[in-house]
Amino acid sequence: MLEVVGLKSGYGCSQVLFGVDLQVGKGDIVTLMGRNGMGKTTTIRALIGLNHVLGGEVVFDGAKVTGLRPEVIARRGIGYVPEGRHVFPTLTVHENLVATAANRSGQGAWSLSRVYALFPRLAERQRQYARTLSGGEQQMLAIGRALMTNPKLLVLDEATEGLAPTVRTEIWTCLEALKAERLSILLIDKNVAALRRLATAHTFIEKGVTVWRGNETALAADPHVFARYVGL
Numbered sequence: 001m002l003e004v005v006g007l008k009s010g011y012g013c014s015q016v017l018f019g020v021d022l023q024v025g026k027g028d029i030v031t032l033m034g035r036n037g038m039g040k041t042t043t044i045r046a047l048i049g050l051n052h053v054l055g056g057e058v059v060f061d062g063a064k065v066t067g068l069r070p071e072v073i074a075r076r077g078i079g080y081v082p083e084g085r086h087v088f089p090t091l092t093v094h095e096n097l098v099a100t101a102a103n104r105s106g107q108g109a110w111s112l113s114r115v116y117a118l119f120p121r122l123a124e125r126q127r128q129y130a131r132t133l134s135g136g137e138q139q140m141l142a143i144g145r146a147l148m149t150n151p152k153l154l155v156l157d158e159a160t161e162g163l164a165p166t167v168r169t170e171i172w173t174c175l176e177a178l179k180a181e182r183l184s185i186l187l188i189d190k191n192v193a194a195l196r197r198l199a200t201a202h203t204f205i206e207k208g209v210t211v212w213r214g215n216e217t218a219l220a221a222d223p224h225v226f227a228r229y230v231g232l
């Protein structure tokens, strides 16, 4: 589904990524972990076309997408939920969702009713302006909007950051439901316990380089990996 090899990227003349390798297979839930400032968000931004790629390759769904424009990569089927939500504040919940609805149909296509079934709270607030929603509801809306593009891969950056524990649990439950549907997901999150319960594979980066990859069984078998690269 997604194969990233030797990805290099940065900001202006400051290089941040020096060789990130990452793989997400169909139905996989893959984490991107590492200490603060190691390049997790930059990796995501580079692979979806928001940051300039200095080297390496990104292959998505069998085709090279390295360096393509973000809207082109999004249309290929990568749904992105950025850190900090970014819903349209002056549109209603309903308008936010239809604004990103992809012009695709067929089996498995996301519809308003499917998003509302996943997030009943959004259904109750359909006519409410997005700016009046709680942080957790805005996060649900951000995920719902990404789903309305019918992604083959959903990318979430800190989806539970700053949310109350009960709301976090709701987001994790929703991600479990998406996992059961075999949607491929790449995610960054500081809530490591929940992340590890959900994920099928992990990627650790340090100073812009992939330093460890493996499944949860391999990670659990080697506690030094976690201590060394995340330090908890």
Ligand SMILES: Nc1ncnc2c1ncn2[C@@H]1O[C@H](COP(=O)(O)OP(=O)(O)OP(=O)(O)O)[C@@H](O)[C@H]1O
Pocket (backbone or CB within 6 Å): 011, 014, 016, 034, 035, 036, 037, 038, 039, 040, 041, 042, 043
């Ligand atoms: N817009 C920017 N301009 C310049 N440098 C940036 C910019 N955004 C991030 N950086 C730098 O790039 C490096 C990697 O940042 P990045 O946000 O990718 O890390 P991260 O692993 O996601 O960290 P965190 O967990 O703190 O979000 C950091 O040194 C950061 O200061």
